[in-house]
Amino acid sequence: MIVRIMGEGQVRLADWHFAELNRLDDELLAEMETGDEAGFRRTLHALLGRVRELGERLPDDSLEPSELILPSPDASLEDVRSLLSDDGLIPPL
Amino acid sequence: MSGVMKRMGMIFRAKANKALDRAEDPRETLDYSYQKQLELLQKVRRGVADVATSRKRLELQLNQLQSQSAKLEDQGRKALALGREDLAREALSRRAALQQQVTDLETQHQTLQGEEEKLTLAAQRLQAKVDAFRTKKETIKATYTAAQAQTRIAESFSGISEEMSDVGVAIQRAEDKTAQLQARAGAIDELLASGALDDQSGLAKDDIQAELDRLSGGTDVELELQRMKAELAGGTTPQQAIEGGDGTQQGQAQGQGQARPRFDKS
Numbered sequence: 494m495i496v497r498i499m500g501e502g503q504v505r506l507a508d509w510h511f512a513e514l515n516r517l518d519d520e521l522l523a524e525m526e527t528g529d530e531a532g533f534r535r536t537l538h539a540l541l542g543r544v545r546e547l548g549e550r551l552p553d554d555s556l557e558p559s560e561l562i563l564p565s566p567d568a569s570l571e572d573v574r575s576l577l578s579d580d581g582l583i584p585p586l
Numbered sequence: 587m588s589g590v591m592k593r594m595g596m597i598f599r600a601k602a603n604k605a606l607d608r609a610e611d612p613r614e615t616l617d618y619s620y621q622k623q624l625e626l627l628q629k630v631r632r633g634v635a636d637v638a639t640s641r642k643r644l645e646l647q648l649n650q651l652q653s654q655s656a657k658l659e660d661q662g663r664k665a666l667a668l669g670r671e672d673l674a675r676e677a678l679s680r681r682a683a684l685q686q687q688v689t690d691l692e693t694q695h696q697t698l699q700g701e702e703e704k705l706t707l708a709a710q711r712l713q714a715k716v717d718a719f720r721t722k723k724e725t726i727k728a729t730y731t732a733a734q735a736q737t738r739i740a741e742s743f744s745g746i747s748e749e750m751s752d753v754g755v756a757i758q759r760a761e762d763k764t765a766q767l768q769a770r771a772g773a774i775d776e777l778l779a780s781g782a783l784d785d786q787s788g789l790a791k792d793d794i795q796a797e798l799d800r801l802s803g804g805t806d807v808e809l810e811l812q813r814m815k816a817e818l819a820g821g822t823t824p825q826q827a828i829e830g831g832d833g834t835q836q837g838q839a840q841g842q843g844q845a846r847p848r849f850d851k852s
Binding site for chain 1: 588589590591592593594595597598599601602704708710711714715717718719722741742744745746748751752754755756758
């Protein structure tokens with residue numbers, strides 16, 4: 494599967510890593526919903542670390558959609574909240 | 587309930603699909619999208635230039651603040667040599683306030699440098715994708731009927747539009763940060779211009795220097811008088827306090843000059 498880290502580009506990961514990433518992703522969502530900024534930071538960095546470690550960078554000129562998209566490392570809890578709201582941070586195409 | 591990564595993936599895809607659904611003939615979408623991509627590239631390049639301009643302005647301000655800070659330190663030293671601890675204290679406390687600003691600006695400078703690097707890389711990535719898209723677009727237009735083109739277009743379109751959304755967010759963030767810093771930089775420019783930074787006591791601008799000049803001027807005259815008196819009496823000359831030496835009260839016997847008054851002001 495292909496994962497995008499916002500602001501960094503895309504990586505390709507073997508599908509069997511999905512379970513581990515999913516667990517971290519659920520944690521991230523829970524922390525976001527309870528407003529646990531410190532926990533959110535920790536989990537986000539753990540998640541990004543794993544994706545960078547396990548994944549292989551796609552070339553810049555590839556045109557493939559990502560299955561999963563991760564916020565950039567310095568995104569705040571608020572940023573991610575508004576990314577997830579319908580017309581939050583993402584400008585219209 | 588899916589996590590953050592999945593949901594964001596879905597949101598980005600939904601955006602791409604919405605844009606794709608608007609077109610009558612999907613091949614028109616390709617041209618339209620390509621135009622939008624070029625516009626975005628322009629915008630990112632402008633963003634990089636804006637951030638660079640802000641960064642340079644910060645660097646100038648940092649230099650100004652640092653030289654101001656060095657000047658105050660120098661004044662503090664002079665004041666102390668002239669035995670005016672109150673004046674030295676004033677100079678050093680102003681310097682401490684300046685240093686606070688300097689530290690602050692250095693942090694901002696790092697932030698901007700980071701933004702600049704990120705945007706530069708984003709521009710490179712986008713450029714590579716836009717080039718790839720153009721090639722694909724021409725192939726699709728030349729090779730497929732409208733009906734066949736549909737799937738091909740969807741494939742290449744979702745990839746590029748995802749990148750565009752990502753870069754769009756990055757450029758907005760950079761714009762926000764730059765705007766914040768511009769406002770701050772403007773405030774600091776005003777402070778530097780008004781001299782308020784080196785005058786928290788409400789006294790006139792560079793009052794410390796004025797006081798030092800007055801003191802050292804007076805001291806020079808006093809010293810000169812003493813020297814003349816001493817020479818007339820055939821004694822030694824006291825050292826100029828301003829020369830900030832080790833404070834030893836010995837005449838500067840330099841072989842000659844003992845027998846003549848010296849009028850060299852340092």
